Structure formats: C-alpha cells, structure tokens
Amino acid sequence: MPSYRAVLQITGLRPGNPPERVMEAAAEALGSRHLVEATQLNVVRGVPEITLRFLVEAANDDDELAAARESAFAMHDAVEDVATTGRLRLLRQRRGKWVPVG
Structure with missing residues (x-):
C-alpha cells in the first residue's frame, strides 16, 4: 500500500480549543478514510x-x-475547525524517499 505524508502548518488555535485537539482532529479525519x-x-x-x-x-x-x-x-478542513492553518503539503514515499506530489 502506498504511503503518504500530509504536512500542515498551524498558525494559531481557535478560541476554546486546546492544542492537542489539532492533532486529534487531523487523525480523526484521516483515520476515517485510511x-x-x-x-x-x-x-x-x-x-x-x-x-x-x-x-x-x-x-x-x-x-x-x-x-x-x-x-x-479533508484533514485540512477538520483542522480548520479548531485552528488556523498555513501551507498544506502532500508527499509520497518512493524508493525510500519522500517526494512532494501535486
């Protein structure tokens, strides 16, 4: 199975959300699919x-x-509910290296 990485900048928290909620939201969104x-x-x-x-x-x-x-x-959208974000990058593992993909 192909392995990917989603990398998302976090620029702030939305009011009422603890920091750990950012990773929880991201993992829930991705984990519901993969x-x-x-x-x-x-x-x-x-x-x-x-x-x-x-x-x-x-x-x-x-x-x-x-x-x-x-x-x-979908992960980005879920995180946006709890935090403000910056750039999202997607990478795929190819021959042991992480390569940016579109």
Missing part, C-alpha cells in the same frame, strides 16, 4: 507543523494520488 501510521509535531523556522503518515489503498498512481489528495484536504 490507516494512519504515525503522527508528529515539529516546529520549522518557528512555525508548528503537524505531519501524519497514512496508507492509501493500492490502485493506479492517479487514483492513489486522488484519494490521498482528497483525504489531505
């Missing part, structure tokens, strides 16, 4: 980012990418 293998929080150049690694059902490349993209956008 197996979430790992979650991670990093701070890159002073900006928090969440990274979720998930598996997509094997199909042809276009269908896999479409499923991953749709799920990353």
Whole structure:
C-alpha cells in the first residue's frame, strides 16, 4: 500500500480549543478514510507543523494520488475547525524517499 505524508502548518488555535485537539482532529479525519501510521509535531523556522503518515489503498498512481489528495484536504478542513492553518503539503514515499506530489 502506498504511503503518504500530509504536512500542515498551524498558525494559531481557535478560541476554546486546546492544542492537542489539532492533532486529534487531523487523525480523526484521516483515520476515517485510511490507516494512519504515525503522527508528529515539529516546529520549522518557528512555525508548528503537524505531519501524519497514512496508507492509501493500492490502485493506479492517479487514483492513489486522488484519494490521498482528497483525504489531505479533508484533514485540512477538520483542522480548520479548531485552528488556523498555513501551507498544506502532500508527499509520497518512493524508493525510500519522500517526494512532494501535486
């Protein structure tokens, strides 16, 4: 099964939401569609980012990418309910390296 990473910048919390709710919302949204293998929080150049690694059902490349993209956008929408966000990136593992995909 192809492995993807969704990386989302977090720029602030919406009122009434604790910080841990950000990752919970992201994992719930992705987990309702795919197996979430790992979650991670990093701070890159002073900006928090969440990274979720998930598996997509094997199909042809276009269908896999479409499923991953749709799920990353659903994750973004779920997180937007609890936090303000910045850039969303989607990466796919190919030959042991994480490669950005459209």
